[in-house]
Amino acid sequence: MEKLRELEEEAYSFYKKTGMPYVVMKSAMTLDGKIATSTGDSKWVTGEQSRHHVHELRHIYDGIMVGVETAIKDRPQLTTRLPGGNGRNPVRIIADSSLRLPLDSPLLDTSNAQTWIFCTDEASIEKEKQLLKHGVRVIRTGNGRHVNLHHAMKYLGDNGIKSVLLEGGGHLNWSMLKASLVQKAVIFIAPKLLGGRNSISPISGEGFDRMGLATQLNNLSVEQFGADVCVIGYIN
Numbered sequence: 001m002e003k004l005r006e007l008e009e010e011a012y013s014f015y016k017k018t019g020m021p022y023v024v025m026k027s028a029m030t031l032d033g034k035i036a037t038s039t040g041d042s043k044w045v046t047g048e049q050s051r052h053h054v055h056e057l058r059h060i061y062d063g064i065m066v067g068v069e070t071a072i073k074d075r076p077q078l079t080t081r082l083p084g085g086n087g088r089n090p091v092r093i094i095a096d097s098s099l100r101l102p103l104d105s106p107l108l109d110t111s112n113a114q115t116w117i118f119c120t121d122e123a124s125i126e127k128e129k130q131l132l133k134h135g136v137r138v139i140r141t142g143n144g145r146h147v148n149l150h151h152a153m154k155y156l157g158d159n160g161i162k163s164v165l166l167e168g169g170g171h172l173n174w175s176m177l178k179a180s181l182v183q184k185a186v187i188f189i190a191p192k193l194l195g196g197r198n199s200i201s202p203i204s205g206e207g208f209d210r211m212g213l214a215t216q217l218n219n220l221s222v223e224q225f226g227a228d229v230c231v232i233g234y235i236n
């Protein structure tokens with residue numbers, strides 16, 4: 001509990017200084033660096049103890065963010081499920097440029113958790129109306145090809161979201177990293193080997209083209225959760 005309080009304070013002090021949410025990129029990968037198979041299957045990479053810790057993190061952070069591909073493929077609820085039904089649900093945040101989220105997505109059940117969807121100005125007004133009926137918030141971020149992530153983070157900070165647990169997938173993680181919007185990485189590594197050149201990695205996109213440009217993690221620590229190892233590091 002003390003440790004969770006410290007994590008909360010770490011996020012709050014960043015928010016207080018910058019007005020922007022503190023973003024923690026969380027990923028769960030196999031030892032050979034895959035977060036899902038080429039068919040998109042990712043249940044489950046890590047064991048129960050790691051997954052329990054993720055729910056503790058969801059409990060302390062204000063928002064949880066995924067790309068629309070993860071929302072479509074995994075059909076996640078993105079809620080906090082701790083023993084005894086305790087736990088606070090973060091606001092669920094989806095980067096979905098053209099509002100592709102299906103209307104039967106579990107993320108549209110807003111009875112226990114809010115859902116905020118970021119899209120571009122070109123997204124369908126008709127689909128927005130349908131989404132609004134489910135009680136979600138739709139925020140347009142300009143006329144780019146993808147969601148303008150700087151705009152999205154500023155909106156979140158201005159609307160009281162002090163911290164965000166970024167849960168991928170690879171494309172969104174890359175864009176957030178490239179835009180320098182991530183402060184911390186929490187990477188769970190399961191002792192599994194998956195292989196597959198088309199399996200998905202924690203950070204994809206075009207990637208940096210020289211090793212010298214790679215994002216360096218600092219102040220590293222390593223924790224163990226059951227058979228999994230978790231590497232925690234800070235960016236900048």
Ligand SMILES: NC(=O)c1ccc[n+]([C@@H]2O[C@H](COP(=O)([O-])OP(=O)(O)OC[C@H]3O[C@@H](n4cnc5c(N)ncnc54)[C@H](OP(=O)(O)O)[C@@H]3O)[C@@H](O)[C@H]2O)c1
Binds near residue numbers: 073074095149168
């Ligand atoms: N093991 C794990 O920890 C873990 C965690 C999460 C996901 N996964 C797996 O990862 C897979 C999905 O990953 P993914 O890389 O294919 O997709 P993703 O990152 O979940 O979603 C990417 C999509 O987000 C939308 N998007 C909107 N604005 C964006 C922006 N500025 N930058 C990047 N994307 C933006 C884009 O679609 P539009 O252009 O239509 O908006 C883009 O195609 C799934 O198979 C899932 O199971 C595993």
